[in-house]
Every structure is written in C-alpha cells, then in structure tokens.
Amino acid sequence: MRLEALSREVKINKKNKNDKYHLILEAAVKVFARQGFYQSTVAQIAREAGVADGTIYLYFKNKDDILVHFFQYKTKQVFERFRAEVNHAENSLDKLRNLIKRHLAEFQRDRDMAILYQVGTHQIDRLAEDQIREMSKMYQDLISEIVEAGQQEGSIRKDLYVGLVKRFILGGVDEVINTWLHSEREYDLVSMADPLVELFVRGIGTLGITNDE
Amino acid sequence: MRLEALSREVKINKKNKNDKYHLILEAAVKVFARQGFYQSTVAQIAREAGVADGTIYLYFKNKDDILVHFFQYKTKQVFERFRAEVNHAENSLDKLRNLIKRHLAEFQRDRDMAILYQVGTHQIDRLAEDQIREMSKMYQDLISEIVEAGQQEGSIRKDLYVGLVKRFILGGVDEVINTWLHSEREYDLVSMADPLVELFVRGIGTLGITNDE
Amino acid sequence: MRLEALSREVKINKKNKNDKYHLILEAAVKVFARQGFYQSTVAQIAREAGVADGTIYLYFKNKDDILVHFFQYKTKQVFERFRAEVNHAENSLDKLRNLIKRHLAEFQRDRDMAILYQVGTHQIDRLAEDQIREMSKMYQDLISEIVEAGQQEGSIRKDLYVGLVKRFILGGVDEVINTWLHSEREYDLVSMADPLVELFVRGIGTLGITNDE
Amino acid sequence: MRLEALSREVKINKKNKNDKYHLILEAAVKVFARQGFYQSTVAQIAREAGVADGTIYLYFKNKDDILVHFFQYKTKQVFERFRAEVNHAENSLDKLRNLIKRHLAEFQRDRDMAILYQVGTHQIDRLAEDQIREMSKMYQDLISEIVEAGQQEGSIRKDLYVGLVKRFILGGVDEVINTWLHSEREYDLVSMADPLVELFVRGIGTLGITNDE
DNA sequence: CATGAATGAGCTTTCATTCAT
DNA sequence: AATGAATGAAAGCTCATTCAT
Structure with a gap:
C-alpha cells in the first residue's frame, strides 16, 4: 500500500x-x-x-520548437478522437457526418487551437510542416477510407477521383471553420455539420432530381 | 505629331x-x-x-505598406477578370465553371501571388485585412449571384443556405490550390476545374442516381 | 540709358x-x-x-554651413546696430541703456533669431563656435568700452573687475530674453530694459542708500 | 547578527x-x-x-529617457544642497552668497553636469522640459525667498520687481558658469562668488557713493 | 542653375538565447 | 531545476548628400 x-x-x-x-x-x-x-x-x-x-x-529547444511540439501533441490527441468517431458509426455517410461533427466540435471547443491550425497551417509551414502535413494526411486518409467504404456500400458514387474528393471535403470544412473564426457573433459551429454533409453528398445541382421527374 | x-x-x-x-x-x-x-x-x-x-x-510608407499595396493592386486586377468571366457565360453552371477555371488559371500563372493569398490570408490578417476581406467578399458575392441565378434557372437547388454554399465552394477551390502549391510535381491546376465543379453540382452521393433506378 | x-x-x-x-x-x-x-x-x-x-x-556646403552663414550674417548686421546705438548716446549709462534696449528690441522683433541665439548658442557650439564667440566677444567689448568710459566719467565704480561685469550684464540680459522666449503671454520685452539697467547700476542692496541716511 | x-x-x-x-x-x-x-x-x-x-x-525606456532620468536624479540631489545652504545662513545676503557659492561649487565639481545643464537647458527643452523647468523654478523660488527676507531685514531694497531680480541673478551666475565652461584655463569658479554677489548687491554705479559725497 | 530621385551609412530598438547564480 | 539580467546580432527606418537630367 x-x-x-x-x-x-x-x-x-x-x-x-x-x-x-x-x-x-x-x-x-x-x-x-x-x-x-x-x-x-x-x-x-x-x-x-x-x-x-x-x-x-x-x-x-527554441521558439520554433514550441510550435512543433504543440502540433505533435495536439495532432495525435485530436486525431485519435476523429478516428474513434469514425469507427463508431455504422455506415459511411454517418462516419463522414460524425467526423465532421467532431472536427467542428473540437475546433469550436478550443478556439486557440483552431486559430493555430487555420492561421498557422500556412504561416509556419517550414517549422511545423511535418506535423501539419501528418495531420492533414491522417485526415485525408480517414476520408479516403470513408469514401472507399461508401463506394462499396453503394452510398457513394464510384466515378470519383478520390484525391479530389478529399480536398473538396477538407476545404469545405476548413472554410466553414475559418468563417466562424472571423465572425463576430459566435454561432454554433457544430450545427453547420449536417447541412454541410448534405451539400457534400447531394451537391448543389438539380440534375439528379430533375432526372427523377 | x-x-x-x-x-x-x-x-x-x-x-x-x-x-x-x-x-x-x-x-x-x-x-x-x-x-x-x-x-x-x-x-x-x-x-x-x-x-x-x-x-x-x-x-x-513601411514594410507593411508594401503588402497592403500588393493586395490592393492585385485584388482589383484579378477580380475584374473574375467578373468578366462570369458575365461572359450564358447559364449559371457555366458561370461557376468559368469562374473557377479563371481562378485556378490566375493562381497557376502567378504562383507567388497564389502563395501570398493562401499563406498571407491568415498570416497577416491585420495588415492587409481590409483588402483580403474585400477580395473574399467580392468572390463570395459572385458565387451568391451565380447560385441565385441558378435557382431561378432551375439548375441549382432551391433548398440551399446560400451562405453555406459560398464557403463550401470557396473552401473546395482553396484547398485544391493549396494542395497544388504544396505538391512537388507541377500538374495542371486548371484541369481540376471540371471535376471539381462536377463535385460541387452533383455531390458525392448516389442518392439522385439511386432514386433513378 | x-x-x-x-x-x-x-x-x-x-x-x-x-x-x-x-x-x-x-x-x-x-x-x-x-x-x-x-x-x-x-x-x-x-x-x-x-x-x-x-x-x-x-x-x-552642407547643413552645418547654413547655420554658420546665418550667424555670420546676423551677427554682423545686428552688431552694427548695437554699435550705432552705443555711439549715439552721450554718457555711459545711456550707452548701456541704449545697447540693452536695442538688444531686447532686435530679439523681440526677430523671435526666430532670438531662439537660435539663445538655444543654439550652446547646442551647436562646435559648428558655429567661431561666429557665436565673435558675436559674444563684440558684445562684451562694447560693454568693456562702456564701463571704462563710465569709470572715467565717474558714473561707474572704479573698483570693478571688468571681465566679471561683462558676464554679469550679458547674463542678466540673456536671462530676461530667455524668460520672455519661454513665456506664454508676449509682454513687451523692451520695457524690461530700464528696470534692468537700474538693477545693473544700483544693485539690489540698500547699502549705498543706508550710508546716505 | x-x-x-x-x-x-x-x-x-x-x-x-x-x-x-x-x-x-x-x-x-x-x-x-x-x-x-x-x-x-x-x-x-x-x-x-x-x-x-x-x-x-x-x-x-529609450535614449531620451536617459536624459530625463538624469535631470530628475540630479535636480533633486543638487537642489537639496542648495536649500540646505540657504537655510544654514543667518542673514539674506549671506544666504545669497552661500547659494551662489554652492551653485558654483557643484558645477565646478561636476563639469559634465554643468555642461548638460547649461547646454542642455535649451537644447533639449522638450525632452527634459519638466525637470529643467522645475529646477529653474526651485532656484528662482529660493532667490525670491531670499530677496523678500532681505527686504524685511532691510538689507535689500524694497522698490524691486522681484521677478526681474530673479532673472538678473540667475542670469549672472549662469553666464559666469558658461564662461568658465568655455575657458581654456581652469580657474577657480567658486572664487567668482564673492565679487559676483558684490555686483548683485551694489551694482556698478557710483550713485550711492556719489550721493555720499 | 535647378531639380528631386536615389543612395547607403548609420541610427535606435527588439528579442531569442545564454549562463552565472 | 529555475531564474532573469545580460547579450549582441539583426532589423526597420531616416536623412544628408550626390548627380543625371
């Protein structure tokens, strides 16, 4: 004892x-x-x-090192949560929805981190390049996984260039976060997830619907 | 004479x-x-x-002033080309396609500018804030215009939150540029426009198609 | 013609x-x-x-040279007026009074010059040293002349160290000008001449008067 | 311990x-x-x-600040000595004599300070304005005190414009210091105090004496 | 003679980093 | 381990002076 x-x-x-x-x-x-x-x-x-x-x-070691350590530390931590969220869901579209919800939630919760990821991503490039890239890669790998699974499930189109889909999705999410960061009024970021996923999935066009009729 | x-x-x-x-x-x-x-x-x-x-x-006036002048100068110049491109097209989806093509083309042509816009957007915020914001706003206004016209045309869904669509599109384009900037091999950025627009319009889901069957 | x-x-x-x-x-x-x-x-x-x-x-020749030329030019000009004023008066005390009156008048008339002489005298020393010194010397020579003549006349005490008298008088005048320069309200500087001369001549003590009684 | x-x-x-x-x-x-x-x-x-x-x-804080601190520091220090000297003497004329002696002694002892006070007084005005002005005011207040006491004692004329007397005395002392600063040979500055005070008190005129005869 | 754009030496000030305590 | 005074390289910026026009 x-x-x-x-x-x-x-x-x-x-x-x-x-x-x-x-x-x-x-x-x-x-x-x-x-x-x-x-x-x-x-x-x-x-x-x-x-x-x-x-x-x-x-x-x-020096000032730069602080930043590097921050990204190492945060990236691992946040990514594990992303991974868990994805694993948790049954089908691909839910996985995507959950991932994005978690993404928005984490960044909403820790605004400072959000700023560093959004702002810093580019600013410091050479300093924390590896960490940020790793994070970005992990994120994109998650999306790849989801997309490929979805294609097998039949819920996601098969005629897609997956490399582009990843940027398409990450870009949309990033921009939503960005806008939120710069906005005066602090609205609920997570509530953007559902409409955003809906956009990712259905697009803005009427073509599919039109064809129906 | x-x-x-x-x-x-x-x-x-x-x-x-x-x-x-x-x-x-x-x-x-x-x-x-x-x-x-x-x-x-x-x-x-x-x-x-x-x-x-x-x-x-x-x-x-000082070092900052150089950046401010750059954005003032470039923003006006580039935006006029964007506007021209949009006016030029007949229907909304072509307008969108043209806008994005021009966007990618301009940034591909002037890689330094591209870096400053992508990197700098966040980094310097306070210095060139007004210019960058203005540029961003003009861009989003263009998209708003296109979307609304498309909704009247019937080519774009009416049940959309336009504010979100703007971020959705700008984010996707930005991220494509970003990836290109960071890539080793210099592939043709403009060729990403068509598949990207296709994604914006149709989304990644099979729902529309599924419904068809 | x-x-x-x-x-x-x-x-x-x-x-x-x-x-x-x-x-x-x-x-x-x-x-x-x-x-x-x-x-x-x-x-x-x-x-x-x-x-x-x-x-x-x-x-x-250069920036310093402007100052040197200014003092050369002004000194000669102003000093000639001083000299004329002294020559003009009959007795020594009137000479002194006239000199000081002219001194105050000139500096009151050209405040910028006054500032340069008062402020600059020390500030720039090495630049315009010669000119300022010459001016100062000429001034002190004038006083010497006056004092010596006054001693012969019997209007000025014989038991004086003339070198000190010169500083005593120049200092008093200078300080009066100085105060005027720094004052907010612009009172008439020349009107200080008579009471000042009176002080120079009679001093602040009651001794002479006391002896009378 | x-x-x-x-x-x-x-x-x-x-x-x-x-x-x-x-x-x-x-x-x-x-x-x-x-x-x-x-x-x-x-x-x-x-x-x-x-x-x-x-x-x-x-x-x-910066270069200017050094000067400001110097004047703050020195002014207080020197002025306390002036004050002590004045308090120490019995009658007004001795007070004046002591003050001037101390003044000359302090400036003789610390030639650098003397230069800064004489040169800097005007040169820097705006930087150390407050400090220098305060010093100057304290000095003139001391003289005022002395003169007024002397008038009550009967040793100083009652028909004086005290404001002018202050300048008259400060100017004379200043000029004596100035001359000493610019002189090659380093004579004893303090020894100028007695003859200078004598001048302040009796003036240069023979009037008092004349009246005697 | 007159111009004023261009120069670059030289200044003040900041700040990441070190190291004696 | 912790401190924080001290360092000095490096940066932004000014301005007396020159010289092609």
Whole structure:
C-alpha cells in the first residue's frame, strides 16, 4: 500500500513537472493565437505561463520548437478522437457526418487551437510542416477510407477521383471553420455539420432530381 | 505629331519611374512568397529589386505598406477578370465553371501571388485585412449571384443556405490550390476545374442516381 | 540709358539669385527655431524655402554651413546696430541703456533669431563656435568700452573687475530674453530694459542708500 | 547578527545591480557632455558604461529617457544642497552668497553636469522640459525667498520687481558658469562668488557713493 | 542653375538565447 | 531545476548628400 501511495505521489510529481511542459505549451498557444507566431515573444509566453524566460529553454529547444511540439501533441490527441468517431458509426455517410461533427466540435471547443491550425497551417509551414502535413494526411486518409467504404456500400458514387474528393471535403470544412473564426457573433459551429454533409453528398445541382421527374 | 511623340516619350519615362514602384512590388512579392512576410527583410526586397534600401521608402510608407499595396493592386486586377468571366457565360453552371477555371488559371500563372493569398490570408490578417476581406467578399458575392441565378434557372437547388454554399465552394477551390502549391510535381491546376465543379453540382452521393433506378 | 537699365536688371537678377541664398537662410532659421538644429532636416528647409533639396547645396556646403552663414550674417548686421546705438548716446549709462534696449528690441522683433541665439548658442557650439564667440566677444567689448568710459566719467565704480561685469550684464540680459522666449503671454520685452539697467547700476542692496541716511 | 550581515550583503548586491542603472547614467552624462545629446549614440553610451547596447533598454525606456532620468536624479540631489545652504545662513545676503557659492561649487565639481545643464537647458527643452523647468523654478523660488527676507531685514531694497531680480541673478551666475565652461584655463569658479554677489548687491554705479559725497 | 530621385551609412530598438547564480 | 539580467546580432527606418537630367 505504501509503495503504491509513494508511486502515485511520484507520478503526481512527475506530472507536475511535466505540467510545466504543458503549462508552457498552453501559454504559448494562447499567445500565438492572440498575436501570431512571429509577433509573439518568448518573454510573453513565459509571462503567460508564469515562468522565467530561461525556463522555457529547459523544455524546448527554441521558439520554433514550441510550435512543433504543440502540433505533435495536439495532432495525435485530436486525431485519435476523429478516428474513434469514425469507427463508431455504422455506415459511411454517418462516419463522414460524425467526423465532421467532431472536427467542428473540437475546433469550436478550443478556439486557440483552431486559430493555430487555420492561421498557422500556412504561416509556419517550414517549422511545423511535418506535423501539419501528418495531420492533414491522417485526415485525408480517414476520408479516403470513408469514401472507399461508401463506394462499396453503394452510398457513394464510384466515378470519383478520390484525391479530389478529399480536398473538396477538407476545404469545405476548413472554410466553414475559418468563417466562424472571423465572425463576430459566435454561432454554433457544430450545427453547420449536417447541412454541410448534405451539400457534400447531394451537391448543389438539380440534375439528379430533375432526372427523377 | 511631334508633340504626340514627345508626350508618349514622357509617358514612357513616367512609366519607367512608376515602374520602380512596380519593380519593388514584384520583388517584394517574390521575396514574401519565398520566405514569408515576417521572415523577409527590407534589405532582401531592395536587393531583389536592384535598388537601395532607402529607395523602398520613397514608394512605400513601411514594410507593411508594401503588402497592403500588393493586395490592393492585385485584388482589383484579378477580380475584374473574375467578373468578366462570369458575365461572359450564358447559364449559371457555366458561370461557376468559368469562374473557377479563371481562378485556378490566375493562381497557376502567378504562383507567388497564389502563395501570398493562401499563406498571407491568415498570416497577416491585420495588415492587409481590409483588402483580403474585400477580395473574399467580392468572390463570395459572385458565387451568391451565380447560385441565385441558378435557382431561378432551375439548375441549382432551391433548398440551399446560400451562405453555406459560398464557403463550401470557396473552401473546395482553396484547398485544391493549396494542395497544388504544396505538391512537388507541377500538374495542371486548371484541369481540376471540371471535376471539381462536377463535385460541387452533383455531390458525392448516389442518392439522385439511386432514386433513378 | 539702356545700358543702365540693363545693368539694373542684371543687378536685380543677381539680387534675386542672391535672394535664393537669403531665402534658404531665412527658411532655415525658421525651421531651426521651430524644431532645433538636429531635429530639422534639409528637406524641411528646402520645402520651407520653396526650392529643391539639391538647390541648397548650390549655396551652402552642407547643413552645418547654413547655420554658420546665418550667424555670420546676423551677427554682423545686428552688431552694427548695437554699435550705432552705443555711439549715439552721450554718457555711459545711456550707452548701456541704449545697447540693452536695442538688444531686447532686435530679439523681440526677430523671435526666430532670438531662439537660435539663445538655444543654439550652446547646442551647436562646435559648428558655429567661431561666429557665436565673435558675436559674444563684440558684445562684451562694447560693454568693456562702456564701463571704462563710465569709470572715467565717474558714473561707474572704479573698483570693478571688468571681465566679471561683462558676464554679469550679458547674463542678466540673456536671462530676461530667455524668460520672455519661454513665456506664454508676449509682454513687451523692451520695457524690461530700464528696470534692468537700474538693477545693473544700483544693485539690489540698500547699502549705498543706508550710508546716505 | 548573521541575518543582519546577510541582509547587508543582499543590500550590497542590490546596490550593485542598481549600480548598473547609475553606471549607465554616468556614462551617458559623460558622453552627452562630450558630444551633445543628438550627437551621442546609444552604442557609445553602452561602450562607455561597459555594457551591451541592449542592456541600456533594461534600465531606460529609450535614449531620451536617459536624459530625463538624469535631470530628475540630479535636480533633486543638487537642489537639496542648495536649500540646505540657504537655510544654514543667518542673514539674506549671506544666504545669497552661500547659494551662489554652492551653485558654483557643484558645477565646478561636476563639469559634465554643468555642461548638460547649461547646454542642455535649451537644447533639449522638450525632452527634459519638466525637470529643467522645475529646477529653474526651485532656484528662482529660493532667490525670491531670499530677496523678500532681505527686504524685511532691510538689507535689500524694497522698490524691486522681484521677478526681474530673479532673472538678473540667475542670469549672472549662469553666464559666469558658461564662461568658465568655455575657458581654456581652469580657474577657480567658486572664487567668482564673492565679487559676483558684490555686483548683485551694489551694482556698478557710483550713485550711492556719489550721493555720499 | 535647378531639380528631386536615389543612395547607403548609420541610427535606435527588439528579442531569442545564454549562463552565472 | 529555475531564474532573469545580460547579450549582441539583426532589423526597420531616416536623412544628408550626390548627380543625371
């Protein structure tokens, strides 16, 4: 019992120490989101985190490194949730709907992260290129999976260039997030999922319907 | 006749002088596209333009001002071409197709501009905010116009939230450009227009077709 | 007759051209007085004078040179008036009174010059050192003359260290001008002459009077 | 006992750190006195102080701020000595004599400060305006006090415009300092106090004496 | 003579990073 | 581990001066 208690305490200590790592990370994200990466100073991050400037260099190689770590950390975390959501659904269209709902929900919940992903994606390219690319790739792979499964199910057209479909979907979702980020009024982002999926699935044309009649 | 010749010469001289304005602008765009706005130095721009550092300040108030001027200048220019393309087509779906083709064509032709628009849109927000926003708004207005006309024509579904359709389309196009910008091999961007429009119009679902059968 | 007319015209032209010299000089003084020498730019002077930047270098070796020329020009001009005023008076105390009156009058009339003399005297030292020193010396020589004559006349004490008297008087006058320059309300500077001279002559003490009684 | 020793050590350390503030201040004064404010560069001050350029900005907001702090610091310090000297003397004329002696002594002792006060008073006006004005006002208030007391004592004439007397005296002292600053040979400045006061009190005229006869 | 566009040396200031404590 | 004072390279920007027109 004692050993267990001790071990738990050690864990807590470790976690507390690790906490400084996360403390800085969270602070950095806040500052980056507020001012942009290049406009933010290490001193500001330190102040926001409540640590000394020098302390940051005990946990991160340099300023760029903070960003890289952020994307590594967040990407894994968020992506796991995406994956879970997809696995959870029965059919392809539900998978897509769930994925997008989760995507919007996560970004709505953590606006700072959203800003960094949307804004930063391009801004920093070379710094966090690998991480962002990995994230983007994982996302697109998810969509590929869904599309291919849907094609087998029969719910998704077979005459599609899947590479393009991925961009088509990611682009739509991104832009919806973007608009939300820049909007004054904070409407519910997740509620955009259903109409958006409906657009992805049915398109804007009347052709299919027309043919019916 | 002589006076006319003279006046033309004067114009040319004037244009040559004005050319220094554009010389710097073009140089700046090249440098910004290569290194990002904040990573670029005024000295680099000057060197790229083949002028002295100080010369830049004869034509621009400061570094930010260069970017603002670029967007002012480009936005107007590009948008007029978009507008012309839309006016040119007969029906709504052709209008949409033409708009997107032109969009892709312009960005393919001027890769530096493309980078600045995609990268910069977010990065610099506060500097060129007005210009970029105006551009974005004009673009979305064009789409609104097309969609509404299409709805009257009967080629576009009436049960659409137009505000969402605009993001849906702009997002898709943007993402296609983005992917192209990041790709190694330089494939023909314009050739993505037709399949992309097809996606916008018909969606990825089989529902319409299914109903047929 | 014709030749005379021509020659006059030439003179006028010359004078007009020379006028550009004075034009720049006057403009410079205005700008220097307003902003201080180091805060003023050559471009500002050019603009104030209504000439091109480069033109200034046709008349002056460099920015410093403008100041040197100003002091050369003004010093001679003002000093001649001082000298005339002194020569004009009958007795020493009147000479002193006249000198100070003229001094205050000239500086009241040309506030910009006043500022340059008071402010600039020290500020620029090394630039216009010689001119200012010469002016100062001429002034002090005038006072020396007056004092010595007054001593012979019997109106001025013989037991004085003349070198100190000169500073005593110049300092008092300077400070009165200074205060006037910094004051909000523009009172009549010349009216300070009589009470000031009275102070110089009688001092603030009651000793002489006391002895009387 | 140990704690006290420790606390003293801490104080010394603190003082050493504060010393960098004064170190820079002293260096700046030296450089300003040598070259004038606008001719001095921050790099020169840093070199003179033996610190890095950036260090200066840890202690001062900018270059101007150094000057402002100098005047704040010196003015208070010097003025307290003036005040003490005045309070110390019995009668008004001794107060005046003591004040002027101290004034000359302080400026003789710290030639750099003297230069900054004489030169800078006008040069920088807008930067250190408040400080210098305050100093000047305090000085003139001291004189006012002395004069009024002297008038009650009977040692100073009652028919005086005190506002003018203040300028009369400050001007004389200033000019004596000025001359000393510009002189090659470094004579004893303080020794000018007695003859100067004598001039202030008795004036240069023979009227009082004349009346005697 | 006059112009004013162009130059580039030189300045102030910022800030990522280090290191003695 | 943590600190934060110190560093100094590097950047944006100004402006006296030149020179082709």
